Amino acid sequence: EMDRSSTLIRDILNPDFTNVYVSTPELYDDIRSYVHDISPEMEKIVKLYKQKEPIYDHFGVEKQIKNAFGKTVNLPGGAYLVVEHTEALHVIDVNSGNRTASKENQEENALQVNKEAAKEIARQLRLRDMGGIVVIDFIDMHKPTNRKILFDYLRELMLLDRAKHTILPPSKFGLVQITRQRVRPEMNIVTVEKCPACGGTGEIKASIVLMDDIENNLNYILREQNEKGVTLSVHPYIEAYITKGIFNLQRRWFFKYGQWIKVKAQSSYYLNEFHFISSKDEEIKL
Template identity: 75%
Template sequence: MIKELIIDSTPNGATIALLQDKQLVELHKEHINNNYTVGDIYLGRIKKIMPGLNAAFVDVGYEKDAFLHYLDLGPQVQSLLKLTKQVKSGGYQAKLLDNFKLEADINKSGKISEVLTKGQLIPVQIAKEPISTKGPRLSSDISIAGRYVVLCPFSEAISISKKIKSNTERNRLRKIIESIKPKHFGVIIRTVSEGKGVAEMQKDLLDLITKWETFITRLPSTEPAKKVLGEIDRTSTILRDLLNKDFQHIYVNETSIFEEVKSYVHDISPEMENIVRLHKHKDPIFEHYGIEKQIKGAFGKTVNLAGGAYLVIEHTEALHVIDVNSGNRTANKENQEENAFQVNKEAAREIARQLRLRDMGGIVVIDFIDMHKPTNRKDLFDYLRTEMSHDRAKHTILPPSKFGLVQITRQRVRPEMNIVTSEVCPTCHGTGAIRPTILLMDDIENNFNYILVEQNEKNITLAVHPYIEAYIKKGLITRQMKWYFKYSQWIKVKSNPNYQITEFHFFNTKDEEIKL
């Protein structure tokens, strides 16, 4: 599997496209000064305790108070509160936790009113970005993620990714971390650590410890509801989590971003620095690599599949519904069961891609084409699970019911990616009504009077639909010739097959459109 990352930088931010075997599978938008990103740490102030919800509403500077549930406090929240109070008052000067006395873990089934009080200050981490009308979802179980490990303060535990199967490798990694981790810090060893040496693991851990020291240094001067420590930008996050030998190219269209990405790749994986390329082609970067076309085809209510089948995707506040239709597919007419199975497999592959591409979260219900054989339903379920295994978001898939329905729950930490693919009709401008076609030539000539006579433009070009071009140029004495006699200058006429039948535009000698 070949992976490529295409980064389109604009003054308002960046759009990041992840391609697998030239197919768009993830699309991320990153805005400049984007606050409340997953992983950011804020100094929150408790605004309201809600005993009925066993939760609290916290002011982190967002227009709506953020939500902090008791189960998201973390077992060592008392140690966090104690450290915060001591650091803010100047009673604790050290940056690490070697001399800090940890408090006892809180009761898992306790009440939030026993831990927090109104007006109290508490560092919190963004667990879910603001979505729709809801504020951010918070956690006070703070962790700082790196490329190979995750640093967890107020803990001594060393956890290892379950995807690392080898006991020998698990023991090796555990011994490395035990020898270098600081006191009162837990560590989660990530899957990409497999096979890595002591130097790489130590460098990553030291980088995270430096971030923790930055957090402790900034905490005394940070005002309530302000950010204390920010997560790295979305581009670096993707590279941190995904960069491996499968990546072939990273293309960037802006010099400063190119230098930043190249520097970051050099830091985390020096041998891959040369895959970062600066896009110098005159065409826009997304258009040059065919991403714009893929975006237009992949977003929207209807998604067409290669075999003639199609998906209909509907979104509601509570869930997403995907309907699979066989369309005009005619293969295997004699065997409807096999035909349905093949269409469903093709749809499952595209659905797994759509969930990643649109970042759809919450509950997803898929209405596959009915299949009667239990073996086919099981094979479809296994195939969907395999396709979904590439998805980084946590998800659960239930087997197909006898009605062909599959239910998926998928982690939702950011607003869904929503791109409007329909365009306003250039002829009616969205009104649904157009000028009578019999008046088209009158409209064009009225604009000639304005452009040539009043504005005194020279050597203009009229662009029209090919049918209209043929009409203008037909006959012995063409309309083009009549215009020459009337306006004393030759008006070029060119056709554009992308135009609507009554659409026309004027261009000057620099090929710039003349705005009317």
């Protein structure tokens, strides 16, 4: 029984491949041996990766995955796709982006953008293995000949797809419907991260409450822990709020606690983030 790497090579290897890099010697020997058996003339393209930098970082694989599987897929010409998934179907919207054209060649420009989008859509269907019903909203074209050109072009591109599929001609609303059989479980790669400031809720603590938190913690550090030479690190906006003006908050703290509190702006902090640093340049845990 073949392992996963050999199965993958069997399914996708074709004359267009110029290099196949492998990061481990054992897997390199296995793949090279397998390629020698099925296609001896391509054995030389299998190469052992020897650089110190991780192979995914060297070739930018993770960045490409994030770009390819996001909700928005950018196209080389400035147009972009918006891919939405629902329980019933998948929807792909084609947008011209920053590509503009005069009224005289607007139709031709729409055809070029749609053809560029069709090429990427055919690729996305294979990459994500999107199964079921796929509805594509191409840019409107008024000439029936252009709609037929696009339909034929998409059908030609889909010939590379091993999954069974059916493509319907554009409807009167310019929508193209595709039904496609899923070959493997659909790829669902998370391309967004939770905001560190709000934890994904979309809300942060009110700034007026933030200042209460800072003062309460400062009072505890100075009066309960008897710390000296304390530095407060905050977002630049908060630093300005504390230090600017004649009767600023920093000066009031000096009269209240009998010591000067240094306030340091950190542009990398989010708005309601703050930390207290001791005279030994260590963070004071609260």
